[in-house]
Amino acid sequence: MKQFIILLFAASISFATQAQGRGVRIGYIDMEYILEKVPDYAEAKNQLELKAQGWKQEAEVKKNEINKLKENLKTERVLLTKELIEEREEEISFLESELLAFQQKRFGPTGDLMTQKAILVKPIQDQVFTIVQDLAKDRYDFVFDKSSDLTMLFAAQQHNISDRVIRQLSRASKREQMSSKQIKEQEEADRKQDEIDDNPALAERQKALEAKQAERQKMIEDRQAAAEAKRAAFEEKRQKLIDDRNAKREAAKAKADQKIADQEDKKAAAANKSSETSTEKNSDGETVQPEKKTPEQIRQEAAAERQRKLDERKAALEERRRKILEEREAAKKERENKTSPPANSTNDDQN
Numbered sequence: 001m002k003q004f005i006i007l008l009f010a011a012s013i014s015f016a017t018q019a020q021g022r023g024v025r026i027g028y029i030d031m032e033y034i035l036e037k038v039p040d041y042a043e044a045k046n047q048l049e050l051k052a053q054g055w056k057q058e059a060e061v062k063k064n065e066i067n068k069l070k071e072n073l074k075t076e077r078v079l080l081t082k083e084l085i086e087e088r089e090e091e092i093s094f095l096e097s098e099l100l101a102f103q104q105k106r107f108g109p110t111g112d113l114m115t116q117k118a119i120l121v122k123p124i125q126d127q128v129f130t131i132v133q134d135l136a137k138d139r140y141d142f143v144f145d146k147s148s149d150l151t152m153l154f155a156a157q158q159h160n161i162s163d164r165v166i167r168q169l170s171r172a173s174k175r176e177q178m179s180s181k182q183i184k185e186q187e188e189a190d191r192k193q194d195e196i197d198d199n200p201a202l203a204e205r206q207k208a209l210e211a212k213q214a215e216r217q218k219m220i221e222d223r224q225a226a227a228e229a230k231r232a233a234f235e236e237k238r239q240k241l242i243d244d245r246n247a248k249r250e251a252a253k254a255k256a257d258q259k260i261a262d263q264e265d266k267k268a269a270a271a272n273k274s275s276e277t278s279t280e281k282n283s284d285g286e287t288v289q290p291e292k293k294t295p296e297q298i299r300q301e302a303a304a305e306r307q308r309k310l311d312e313r314k315a316a317l318e319e320r321r322r323k324i325l326e327e328r329e330a331a332k333k334e335r336e337n338k339t340s341p342p343a344n345s346t347n348d349d350q351n
Helices: 001-019 031-037 039-079 083-108 112-136 162-175 182-199 200-277 294-338 343-348
Strands: 028-030 142-145
Touching: 001 112, 028 112, 031 039, 031 162, 039 083, 039 112, 039 162, 083 112, 112 142, 200 294
Parallel strands: 028 142
Antiparallel strands: none
């Protein structure tokens, strides 16, 4: 009946204002949606829910204790006297009364949970009421709360001012931490957003523009990703070519070293064979057959001989390099002596 009276009143106002040249302007808010977007309320609500969970656990412990007493009484009833049975029933009844009182105290209509929730919501509701008063002053004739007892069978989103209320709440909480310049910038941004909200066509254009910007940004990001992938593939191919070239070079070097080692082994084998055929004489004039060398000894001697030749070659190169440097230094000094006049001739000219 109450809802019908409200709707009838709104309809009568609408007809009256339409007769005067314009229709009634109606907006609405969703208080539950607004509260969910307020960080302070969400944090306090979580703490309250944790406290309520503790109360529920406490009530569950009391309930389990009562059930346990009932089960014990049911099992031992045949063994107990009438007085003991009545005493236990009174104890169970007393505990049940305590549990009911506890539940009413914590979760009843005027219990701790509802009281603390009201205390938690009250400041935010007062801020929302003040903000709605300011927003509706020149824009709306009626503003309803969608989450209240009023049944709204249909509500167009363009009349929903909940987001505006949230912006005002957020602006008020951030104002204390903002400079005057930041406050002006925020107010300008909010003003533009309010203009978009007041003009559905402008809002649609803004959404289309944002969609195009997002699409363009995505296209740029896709191009950059493709370029990065192409660059990575090129680097990978280049690195593979370098690795293959290095592997071939190492293989060729190993093959050349092996060839040189084989040649040295052949020379050592030939030398060993010739040494086997040669004979030596000792101090008594007797012929002595030279000691036969093992392949490992031959290989080591060949390696030592090869290293000796390399060392001699390095020493020769170093000696040649030193002589070249000395010749260059001598030629440089000779050129300097030719270009600079003698000190004695200079003094004679002055005299």
